Amino acid sequence: MMTSRVLLYGATGYAGKLIAASAKSNGLELILAGRNQSSLAAAADKLSLDFRVVGLDDPNAIARSIADVKAVLNCAGPFSKTAKPLVDACVQTKTHYLDIAGEVPEFEALAARDTEAKNAGVMLMPGVGFGVVPTDCLAVYLKHQLPTANRLILAYETQGGVSQGTANTVLPNLHVMGVVRKEGQLIPARPAWKSRKIDFGSGVIVAVSNPWRADILTAFHSTGIPNIEVYTVFPTPVRLLMQMSQYLGWLFSSSLFQSALARLIQTLPPGPSAAERARGTTRVIGVVEDESGQKVTAKLEGPEAYDFTALAAVAIMKRIVQGEAQAGFQTPASVYGADLVLEIPGVMRF
Structure with a gap:
Protein backbone atom coordinates (compact mmCIF):
# COMPACT_ATOMS: atom_id res chain seq x y z
CA MET A 1 0.00 0.00 0.00
CA MET A 2 1.28 3.44 -0.94
CA THR A 3 -0.50 5.34 1.81
CA SER A 4 -0.24 5.93 5.53
CA ARG A 5 -3.82 7.13 5.89
CA VAL A 6 -6.45 5.44 8.04
CA LEU A 7 -10.19 5.66 7.40
CA LEU A 8 -12.19 6.14 10.61
CA TYR A 9 -15.71 4.81 10.12
CA GLY A 10 -18.33 6.04 12.59
CA ALA A 11 -16.42 9.28 13.05
CA THR A 12 -19.41 11.28 14.29
CA GLY A 13 -20.26 9.00 17.21
CA TYR A 14 -19.08 9.67 20.75
CA ALA A 15 -16.05 7.34 20.64
CA GLY A 16 -15.32 8.20 17.01
CA LYS A 17 -15.00 11.90 17.79
CA LEU A 18 -12.64 11.23 20.71
CA ILE A 19 -10.46 8.94 18.60
CA ALA A 20 -10.39 11.40 15.70
CA ALA A 21 -9.25 14.25 17.97
CA SER A 22 -6.59 12.08 19.61
CA ALA A 23 -5.33 10.80 16.25
CA LYS A 24 -5.13 14.33 14.85
CA SER A 25 -3.13 15.56 17.86
CA ASN A 26 -0.77 12.61 17.36
CA GLY A 27 -0.12 13.49 13.74
CA LEU A 28 -1.96 10.56 12.14
CA GLU A 29 -3.45 11.03 8.68
CA LEU A 30 -7.16 10.30 9.04
CA ILE A 31 -10.12 10.31 6.71
CA LEU A 32 -13.41 10.56 8.55
CA ALA A 33 -16.26 8.42 7.25
CA GLY A 34 -19.86 7.54 7.98
CA ARG A 35 -23.37 7.89 6.60
CA ASN A 36 -24.39 11.45 7.53
CA GLN A 37 -22.86 14.10 5.29
CA SER A 38 -23.70 17.15 7.40
CA SER A 39 -22.41 15.61 10.64
CA LEU A 40 -19.25 14.40 8.90
CA ALA A 41 -18.62 17.78 7.31
CA ALA A 42 -18.90 19.50 10.70
CA ALA A 43 -16.58 17.00 12.39
CA ALA A 44 -14.05 17.14 9.56
CA ASP A 45 -14.09 20.93 9.46
CA LYS A 46 -13.43 21.12 13.20
CA LEU A 47 -10.28 18.99 12.85
CA SER A 48 -9.27 20.11 9.33
CA LEU A 49 -9.57 16.56 8.01
CA ASP A 50 -10.96 15.00 4.84
CA PHE A 51 -14.21 13.05 4.97
CA ARG A 52 -16.11 10.52 2.87
CA VAL A 53 -19.79 9.62 2.98
CA VAL A 54 -19.93 5.82 2.98
CA GLY A 55 -23.04 3.70 3.34
CA LEU A 56 -22.76 0.01 4.07
CA ASP A 57 -25.33 -1.26 1.55
CA ASP A 58 -23.20 -1.24 -1.61
CA PRO A 59 -20.12 -3.50 -1.39
CA ASN A 60 -18.48 -1.95 -4.43
CA ALA A 61 -18.91 1.57 -3.07
CA ILE A 62 -17.33 0.55 0.25
CA ALA A 63 -14.40 -1.02 -1.57
CA ARG A 64 -13.86 2.12 -3.67
CA SER A 65 -13.93 4.31 -0.56
CA ILE A 66 -11.19 2.34 1.24
CA ALA A 67 -8.97 1.25 -1.65
CA ASP A 68 -6.40 3.99 -1.00
CA VAL A 69 -6.03 3.67 2.80
CA LYS A 70 -3.75 1.52 4.94
CA ALA A 71 -6.43 0.51 7.45
CA VAL A 72 -10.05 0.97 8.44
CA LEU A 73 -10.97 1.63 12.07
CA ASN A 74 -14.65 0.88 12.66
CA CYS A 75 -16.21 2.81 15.55
CA ALA A 76 -19.82 2.38 14.43
CA GLY A 77 -21.84 -0.03 16.51
CA PRO A 78 -23.60 -2.34 16.60
CA PHE A 79 -20.55 -4.18 15.27
CA SER A 80 -22.66 -7.25 14.60
CA LYS A 81 -24.11 -5.23 11.70
CA THR A 82 -21.28 -2.94 10.60
CA ALA A 83 -18.25 -5.25 10.78
CA LYS A 84 -19.14 -7.72 8.01
CA PRO A 85 -19.56 -5.29 5.09
CA LEU A 86 -16.42 -3.40 6.11
CA VAL A 87 -14.38 -6.61 6.54
CA ASP A 88 -15.66 -7.87 3.17
CA ALA A 89 -14.33 -4.70 1.55
CA CYS A 90 -11.05 -4.83 3.50
CA VAL A 91 -10.35 -8.37 2.33
CA GLN A 92 -11.16 -7.37 -1.25
CA THR A 93 -8.89 -4.30 -1.19
CA LYS A 94 -6.17 -5.78 1.08
CA THR A 95 -6.79 -3.20 3.79
CA HIS A 96 -6.25 -3.90 7.49
CA TYR A 97 -9.40 -3.85 9.66
CA LEU A 98 -9.67 -2.62 13.27
CA ASP A 99 -12.64 -1.94 15.51
CA ILE A 100 -13.50 -1.11 19.12
CA ALA A 101 -15.90 -4.00 19.76
CA GLY A 102 -15.61 -5.68 23.15
CA GLU A 103 -17.92 -8.69 23.20
CA VAL A 104 -17.53 -12.36 22.29
CA PRO A 105 -19.86 -12.75 19.25
CA PRO A 126 -11.14 -6.12 16.85
CA GLY A 127 -10.99 -4.65 20.34
CA VAL A 128 -8.38 -1.90 19.94
CA GLY A 129 -9.92 0.16 22.76
CA PHE A 130 -10.41 -0.40 26.48
CA GLY A 131 -11.98 -3.67 25.47
CA VAL A 132 -9.58 -5.53 25.11
CA VAL A 133 -6.17 -3.80 25.04
CA PRO A 134 -5.43 -3.55 28.80
CA THR A 135 -6.79 -6.96 29.72
CA ASP A 136 -5.15 -8.68 26.76
CA CYS A 137 -1.80 -7.09 27.59
CA LEU A 138 -2.15 -8.04 31.27
CA ALA A 139 -3.01 -11.63 30.34
CA VAL A 140 0.12 -11.96 28.19
CA TYR A 141 2.27 -10.31 30.88
CA LEU A 142 1.00 -12.78 33.48
CA LYS A 143 1.55 -15.75 31.17
CA HIS A 144 5.17 -14.65 30.83
CA GLN A 145 5.44 -14.48 34.64
CA LEU A 146 3.96 -17.97 35.08
CA PRO A 147 4.36 -20.01 31.87
CA THR A 148 2.73 -23.04 33.52
CA ALA A 149 -0.51 -21.13 34.22
CA ASN A 150 -3.71 -23.01 33.40
CA ARG A 151 -6.21 -20.61 34.97
CA LEU A 152 -6.70 -16.89 34.41
CA ILE A 153 -9.04 -14.50 36.17
CA LEU A 154 -9.44 -10.96 34.85
CA ALA A 155 -11.46 -8.27 36.61
CA TYR A 156 -11.93 -4.59 35.88
CA GLU A 157 -13.79 -1.51 37.02
CA THR A 158 -14.34 1.78 35.26
CA GLN A 159 -15.26 5.15 36.73
CA GLY A 160 -16.42 8.09 34.65
CA GLY A 161 -19.82 7.32 33.11
CA VAL A 162 -21.13 5.55 30.00
CA SER A 163 -22.08 6.59 26.50
CA GLN A 164 -25.41 5.94 24.83
CA GLY A 165 -23.64 3.43 22.60
CA THR A 166 -22.33 1.42 25.54
CA ALA A 167 -25.72 1.53 27.27
CA ASN A 168 -27.34 0.34 24.05
CA THR A 169 -24.93 -2.60 23.88
CA VAL A 170 -25.21 -3.71 27.51
CA LEU A 171 -28.65 -2.88 28.91
CA PRO A 172 -30.97 -4.54 26.35
CA ASN A 173 -28.94 -7.77 26.63
CA LEU A 174 -28.67 -8.21 30.39
CA HIS A 175 -30.61 -11.47 30.16
CA VAL A 176 -28.65 -12.93 27.24
CA MET A 177 -26.49 -15.99 27.89
CA GLY A 178 -22.74 -15.69 27.38
CA VAL A 179 -19.77 -18.01 27.79
CA VAL A 180 -16.91 -18.96 30.07
CA ARG A 181 -13.69 -20.74 29.06
CA LYS A 182 -13.24 -24.19 30.61
CA GLU A 183 -10.52 -26.60 29.53
CA GLY A 184 -10.10 -24.64 26.33
CA GLN A 185 -13.78 -24.79 25.38
CA LEU A 186 -16.41 -22.07 25.41
CA ILE A 187 -19.15 -23.17 27.82
CA PRO A 188 -22.51 -21.36 28.08
CA ALA A 189 -22.78 -19.16 31.19
CA ARG A 190 -25.50 -16.85 32.44
CA PRO A 191 -24.80 -13.23 33.40
CA ALA A 192 -23.46 -12.69 36.93
CA TRP A 193 -23.43 -16.43 37.63
CA LYS A 194 -20.54 -15.86 40.04
CA SER A 195 -19.41 -12.92 42.13
CA ARG A 196 -16.10 -12.02 43.76
CA LYS A 197 -15.09 -9.42 46.32
CA ILE A 198 -12.10 -7.56 44.92
CA ASP A 199 -9.92 -4.73 46.19
CA PHE A 200 -8.75 -2.69 43.22
CA GLY A 201 -6.97 -0.31 45.57
CA SER A 202 -9.77 1.65 47.23
CA GLY A 203 -11.44 -1.01 49.35
CA VAL A 204 -13.33 -4.21 48.66
CA ILE A 205 -16.17 -4.09 46.10
CA VAL A 206 -18.30 -6.71 44.37
CA SER A 222 -3.05 -14.68 23.15
CA THR A 223 -1.93 -17.01 25.96
CA GLY A 224 -3.37 -20.50 25.41
CA ILE A 225 -4.53 -20.55 29.04
CA PRO A 226 -7.48 -23.00 28.99
CA ASN A 227 -9.60 -21.72 31.92
CA ILE A 228 -10.61 -18.07 31.84
CA GLU A 229 -13.17 -16.04 33.75
CA VAL A 230 -13.85 -12.31 33.47
CA TYR A 231 -15.43 -10.15 36.19
CA THR A 232 -16.75 -6.60 35.93
CA VAL A 233 -17.83 -4.04 38.50
CA PHE A 234 -21.26 -2.86 37.34
CA PRO A 235 -23.43 -0.21 38.99
CA THR A 236 -25.48 -1.92 41.70
CA PRO A 237 -28.85 -1.69 39.85
CA VAL A 238 -27.30 -3.26 36.73
CA ARG A 239 -25.62 -6.00 38.77
CA LEU A 240 -28.91 -6.83 40.49
CA LEU A 241 -30.75 -6.96 37.17
CA MET A 242 -28.09 -9.30 35.81
CA GLN A 243 -28.47 -11.57 38.83
CA MET A 244 -32.27 -11.51 38.50
CA SER A 245 -32.18 -12.17 34.76
CA GLN A 246 -32.27 -15.94 35.18
CA TYR A 247 -35.74 -15.55 36.70
CA LEU A 248 -36.96 -12.53 34.70
CA GLY A 249 -35.63 -13.31 31.23
CA TRP A 250 -39.20 -13.38 29.90
CA LEU A 251 -39.67 -9.79 31.10
CA PHE A 252 -36.31 -8.53 29.79
CA SER A 253 -36.99 -9.98 26.34
CA SER A 254 -40.52 -8.59 26.09
CA SER A 255 -41.08 -5.87 23.49
CA LEU A 256 -42.67 -3.64 26.14
CA PHE A 257 -39.57 -3.76 28.38
CA GLN A 258 -37.19 -3.36 25.45
CA SER A 259 -39.02 -0.35 24.02
CA ALA A 260 -39.16 1.31 27.46
CA LEU A 261 -35.44 0.68 27.84
CA ALA A 262 -34.73 2.14 24.40
CA ARG A 263 -36.64 5.32 25.34
CA LEU A 264 -34.69 5.56 28.60
CA ILE A 265 -31.35 5.18 26.84
CA GLN A 266 -32.31 7.95 24.42
CA THR A 267 -32.58 10.34 27.37
CA LEU A 268 -28.96 9.73 28.39
CA PRO A 269 -26.24 12.19 27.33
CA PRO A 270 -24.10 11.01 24.38
CA GLY A 271 -21.32 10.22 26.82
CA PRO A 272 -19.32 11.51 29.78
CA SER A 273 -18.27 15.15 29.70
CA ALA A 274 -14.61 16.12 29.43
CA ALA A 275 -14.61 16.90 33.17
CA GLU A 276 -16.13 13.50 33.99
CA ARG A 277 -13.55 11.75 31.84
CA ALA A 278 -10.73 13.71 33.49
CA ARG A 279 -11.92 12.51 36.91
CA GLY A 280 -12.46 8.94 35.70
CA THR A 281 -10.14 5.97 36.04
CA THR A 282 -9.86 2.36 34.96
CA ARG A 283 -8.44 -0.47 37.03
CA VAL A 284 -7.68 -4.03 35.95
CA ILE A 285 -6.55 -7.01 38.01
CA GLY A 286 -5.30 -10.28 36.59
CA VAL A 287 -4.52 -13.49 38.46
CA VAL A 288 -2.95 -16.63 36.98
CA GLU A 289 -2.56 -19.97 38.72
CA ASP A 290 -1.09 -23.32 37.74
CA GLU A 291 -1.87 -26.88 38.81
CA SER A 292 0.71 -26.80 41.60
CA GLY A 293 -1.01 -23.81 43.20
CA VAL A 314 -4.09 5.67 18.29
CA ALA A 315 -1.18 3.57 19.60
CA ILE A 316 -2.22 0.67 17.38
CA MET A 317 -2.91 2.84 14.34
CA LYS A 318 0.61 4.26 14.69
CA ARG A 319 2.05 0.74 14.64
CA ILE A 320 0.07 -0.20 11.53
CA VAL A 321 1.08 2.96 9.68
CA GLN A 322 4.70 2.04 10.43
CA GLY A 323 4.10 -1.33 8.77
CA GLU A 324 3.67 -3.43 11.93
CA ALA A 325 0.83 -5.82 11.17
CA GLN A 326 0.31 -9.59 10.97
CA ALA A 327 -2.17 -11.13 8.57
CA GLY A 328 -5.18 -12.99 9.92
CA PHE A 329 -7.32 -12.63 13.03
CA GLN A 330 -5.15 -11.08 15.73
CA THR A 331 -5.36 -9.67 19.24
CA PRO A 332 -3.52 -6.53 20.35
CA ALA A 333 -1.04 -8.24 22.70
CA SER A 334 -0.38 -11.20 20.41
CA VAL A 335 0.98 -8.80 17.78
CA TYR A 336 2.35 -5.88 19.82
CA GLY A 337 3.25 -7.55 23.11
CA ALA A 338 2.34 -7.13 26.76
CA ASP A 339 4.03 -3.74 27.00
CA LEU A 340 1.85 -2.12 24.31
CA VAL A 341 -0.40 -0.89 27.10
CA LEU A 342 2.50 0.95 28.72
CA GLU A 343 2.78 3.16 25.62
CA ILE A 344 -0.55 4.71 26.62
CA PRO A 345 -0.15 7.92 28.67
CA GLY A 346 -1.25 7.51 32.27
CA VAL A 347 -1.09 3.69 32.39
CA MET A 348 0.81 2.00 35.20
CA ARG A 349 1.39 -1.71 35.75
CA PHE A 350 2.32 -3.13 39.14
Missing part, protein backbone atom coordinates in the same frame (compact mmCIF):
# COMPACT_ATOMS: atom_id res chain seq x y z
CA GLU A 106 -18.22 -9.97 17.25
CA PHE A 107 -14.79 -11.47 17.89
CA GLU A 108 -15.94 -14.97 16.98
CA ALA A 109 -17.24 -13.66 13.66
CA LEU A 110 -13.84 -12.19 12.80
CA ALA A 111 -11.89 -15.18 14.12
CA ALA A 112 -13.88 -17.35 11.71
CA ARG A 113 -12.38 -15.32 8.84
CA ASP A 114 -8.77 -15.91 9.89
CA THR A 115 -7.77 -18.04 6.86
CA GLU A 116 -9.50 -15.69 4.44
CA ALA A 117 -7.67 -12.71 5.95
CA LYS A 118 -4.31 -14.51 5.88
CA ASN A 119 -4.78 -15.36 2.22
CA ALA A 120 -5.44 -11.69 1.52
CA GLY A 121 -2.53 -10.50 3.68
CA VAL A 122 -4.94 -8.52 5.83
CA MET A 123 -4.99 -8.13 9.61
CA LEU A 124 -8.33 -8.34 11.40
CA MET A 125 -7.98 -6.87 14.90
CA ALA A 207 -17.55 -7.76 40.78
CA VAL A 208 -19.69 -10.26 38.90
CA SER A 209 -18.86 -12.65 36.10
CA ASN A 210 -19.23 -11.03 32.70
CA PRO A 211 -19.89 -13.82 30.18
CA TRP A 212 -20.04 -11.47 27.19
CA ARG A 213 -16.61 -9.89 27.52
CA ALA A 214 -14.34 -10.69 24.58
CA ASP A 215 -11.34 -11.51 26.78
CA ILE A 216 -12.82 -14.99 27.13
CA LEU A 217 -11.85 -15.41 23.47
CA THR A 218 -8.85 -13.08 23.13
CA ALA A 219 -6.95 -14.12 26.27
CA PHE A 220 -7.10 -17.75 25.12
CA HIS A 221 -5.90 -16.73 21.65
CA GLN A 294 1.55 -21.19 42.16
CA LYS A 295 -0.20 -17.86 41.71
CA VAL A 296 0.82 -14.49 40.24
CA THR A 297 -1.19 -11.27 40.41
CA ALA A 298 -0.73 -8.03 38.49
CA LYS A 299 -2.66 -4.77 38.21
CA LEU A 300 -3.10 -1.97 35.73
CA GLU A 301 -4.39 1.54 36.34
CA GLY A 302 -5.14 3.94 33.55
CA PRO A 303 -7.23 6.83 32.28
CA GLU A 304 -11.01 6.82 32.00
CA ALA A 305 -12.33 4.12 29.65
CA TYR A 306 -13.29 6.31 26.66
CA ASP A 307 -10.02 8.23 26.85
CA PHE A 308 -8.25 4.87 27.20
CA THR A 309 -10.01 3.65 24.05
CA ALA A 310 -8.93 6.71 22.06
CA LEU A 311 -5.31 6.45 23.22
CA ALA A 312 -5.13 2.69 22.66
CA ALA A 313 -6.60 2.96 19.17
